Amino acid sequence: MTGVQRGVEFRPLESGDPASVAGYRLAARLGAGGMGTVYLSYTPGGHPIALKTIRPELGEDPEFRRRFRQEVQAAQRVQGLYTAPVIDYDTEGERPWLATAYVAGPSLASAVGEHGPLPAESVLLLLAGMAEALSVIHRADIVHRDLKPSNVLLASDGPRVIDFGIARAADATALTGTGVSIGTPSFMSPEQGAGKRVTAASDVFALGQVAVFAARGTGAYGDGPSHAVLYRIVHEEPDLDGLPEHLGFVARCFAKDPAERPSPAEIIALCQEASPTPLRQSGSWLPEAIAAQITQRVSASAALAAAPAVPTPTVPATPADPTPPPHTPHPHTPASTPVHAAPTTAAPQVPTTATPSFGPVVPLPRPQAPFPPSYGPPAAPRPPFAPQHQQPAWRPLPLPPKKNQAGKWIGIAAAVVMGLFWLGSCASALGDLGDSSDSYGDSSATGGDTGSGSDLESTRTRPDPTPVTYRGVNIPESYSVRFADAPPKPFDAPDGSSPRYESDSDLYYYDGNGSGNDPLLGSSGEKVVLLNNAQKGSLATCRAETRYTKEVKLSQVSKGSQLCVHSSSGHVALVTFQGRAPENDPSDYVSVDITVWRNAEDPSTVE
Template sequence: MTGVQPGGHFRPLESGDPTSVASYRLAARLGAGGMGTVYLSYTPGGHPIALKTIRPELSEDPEFRRRFRQEVQAAQRVQGLYTAPVIDYDTEDAQPWLATAYVAGPSLAAAVGEHGPLPVPSVLLLLAGMAEALSVIHGAGIVHRDLKPSNVLLASDGPRVIDFGIARAADATALTGTGVSIGTPAFMSPEQAAGKPVTPASDVFALGQVAAFAARGTGAYGDGPSHAVLYRIVHEEPDLGGLAEQLGFIARCLAKDPAERPSTAEIITLCQEASPTPLRQSGSWLPEAIAAQITQRVSASAALAAAPTAAPAAPAPTAPVTRPDTPVHAPAHAAPTQAATHLPPTPSFGPATPPPQAPFQPTYGPPTAPQPPHFSHQQPTWRPQPLPLPPKRNQTGKWIGIAVAAVAGLAWLGGCASFINGLDDSSGSSTDGSDTSATGGATGSSTGDGTGDGTDSQSTRTQPDPTPVTYRGINIPESYSVRFADAPPKPFEGPDGSSPRYASDSDLYYYDAGGWDHDPLLGSSGEKVVLLNNAQKGSLATCRAETRYTKEIKLSQVSKGSQMCVHSSSGHIALVTFKGSAPENDPSDYVTVDVTVWRNAEDADAGE
């Protein structure tokens, strides 16, 4: 989704968009993608920036937050000429966000889609600039992982590679456990498509794909369903038909073996050798139509920054407020209140949003007592009128009610007498002479020897089994827990990073206690975990019948498909199926499980 309309006008904010993030006022919408939404904003000094807010479902994942924090901090070290540097961020906000320098140019995807493939000189300058950007990114210890035409912006002085490293933050989130892959299939490397370790060479493969797209308008592995494109990437050779001879070295970037691909420094050298003139980035490196778009965007951004904020309309006259409950402050970016007839027109290049209601303006002088209303003629004097007398009541109903009450009172007295006599006749003994005081006689249940009559309405009734609910692909990072009452169960960390072993609500936790064997643990604060053997069928009946309780099970005791019954202290019973651990090359440590929960299947704290 592009954020710029024809003529260089920016798309206005939509109804669900925030109007500000932290101290930044959002001016327009630049685009939206799988990771979040990007807005145009400005620094206090008026410099445009691109501010990205992260999707709520990613924000709620604790492992994503941890990785996002790491990647943003690493991205701050990237200060190359062909990247968009990080300006500001907040990874701890309810909705994390990241602000980078704004690039007043279309993406490569938009430019090629609207104007067609780039000429060879532009492609060589594009490749050299992207390679230089990747060199700086890799030097900071970051692999882009999602290099594609929409993540390459075309500025007047060269390309800009954006969104480096952010895709890695989503690799171990709950989204990956539900079959969502990180990266764009048409531009993935063979090793990334196969789930193997991703290295800087993977970005070089994507660079070759982007170069083929820029030069021909199509990728090297065609279009179609994602699985078909991925199959061709892994098993077939690229289609580079129609590619100019000067760009033949792109085939080396698309080698199946990462070791055979050129380095970023070598790519820059190859671009220089393929160019008949020395490579120099200037304002004329792009076709005229694309350069004109960049000029339009620069002008629109400057005009939007200089546009005055529309003042709110004056409120309608109301009765004087003599005692407001709480003071109301004017918003940080509001203009001085003025009459609605003097509002400036909304500029066509900014977001067309209705003016907000004017805030309450507190007065700072002594309070003025409200004046009584003034009338130009004498008002008639109001006098109370006599109320009509109520009708006379029918006395027949009164006497009938007294008679009914008397009969009910006599019946109640007779019942009390019978109850007292019954207590005298049966105190402390049953019909066979056995003592019932300790066998539940107070609740009306029959005794253990079967001598009770079993007709008491207060006896315990069998409740139906609760309906099971299954959640698949839950990733639990090390030192995190899940609660079975949550729907769906989401990993959470103890306060101040405390151990989940000592939390009262850790229905299922994953914890590495260290020790000599370094064997991580799966456990529950309810201290009722049972590892089922292969012959047992996981079910509610099985979990209720098994009583070989333990608090924790070593990770070395389980394998893919192992099942555990877990009883929480809140009365929930869960069947946990182990699906696996984080790959060896993954920097994170987590386990993946499927959980089937029978909520409130037993009494809370049963058996304790």
């Protein structure tokens, strides 16, 4: 891509990168990490922005989407001078994304790695600016959870703290244990490393680590494997050798007890006291080499904005369906810009000699047609008739002589009379059959008590289906699973309503959004049975038990408790409760094992 300057860490778009996202043209790559990829783009007015697309693995997790939506909405309330404000976002699309103001400066990690530690005066301004950013973030009820040098950008007028709150959304997913690393162990707090509750004081611990790194070029707990550094964080004291004397107050940030750490406001006051002159952010707060790098980035960003867009062909999302679905523009995107749309390409022209797509062309029975067919391409001109000896073998037959029509009408009248008589006899016989079967139909509808209904008979005669077991199914609060899915995957109502009112919620977990009521496990089929400890969970047991209820309180179950659940679709499941999310887990979910006998009984309709 023309105009990309590698010296300022702008990289060209790769083959798998989109050309645009929601109408924002992507100009270059800014970086990539465990959460996703960050691109340089521009608003319609030409202001540069940083647009981050979330990794597909995270976007497919329903709990991540729920958390990400909450954190992005909360991040919109953060409007501090030392943060990058949220400009636009989409948390509901196929691949979620978030756009923030672009900061034309390197990260602290990049600056220290390239130019060495910052001067003590710069560290004080850095620390005060980061503390002010944390004050604004914490007032929005957000804990950053992943404050580290790469999440601190150096602008000409002070630092910018980025990516606040997104790590919390990722921590709430099951993907954190399957190769997706969220959070940097070298900059975690002791409570975060030990899996305990994370609070705003955890960000203060990380703030101290970032300050030591900026002033010394190494972390407060040394280098090496991440698990070794994390062990030292949890069990040992920090190494502050070589730290400038007037930065000694940073040691308070490393208290093992979160309550003993200073607040961000206290840190700002301590920075003011430690500075020989009043702290003032200005264009000269950074070393000259870093300031020159910032100027270079501003110029490169302007050059990319002026570069013409290079059209790239886009494969349609659904090639099997030539008719595109109706498009809904993003609420924050200007109407003049196409949103989520591929470049328009002209439809291929069908040659005039093509065969109609609805089947082979059947020749007309006679060679002379007064008009061409009304479908398909126009027919080629026909040659003149051949001489007599070249005519086809068929000949027009002479018209038969006219016959007397009276006999025909008499026959038709007689046939009509016979038909009416026959239809009357059939209707009488069908009426008798209907009268004799009505009582059986009624008893089959209410025959559950007598055991003679057709539903019960079909259930008894149907062969038992093969059970399928799914272990460790995590159902987040206000989510449901369907027994027909393989494996059952949690989903939420598209309109955000309660799962209790969704017709396909075969098994749901509902906590009233933290209202304090007893959480519930239930089913839209309204056939849930909590088995006794002495009962053995099986298909036969589930068929025999009729103590149906719609919901079971979570206080009634414990690890190993079993529930029989009958879905409206005819599936029967044995649900084994394994537990609820621990208190230190940022998400709220239940874990269950599900054994499903699909189509084990006739479908039913809940009235």
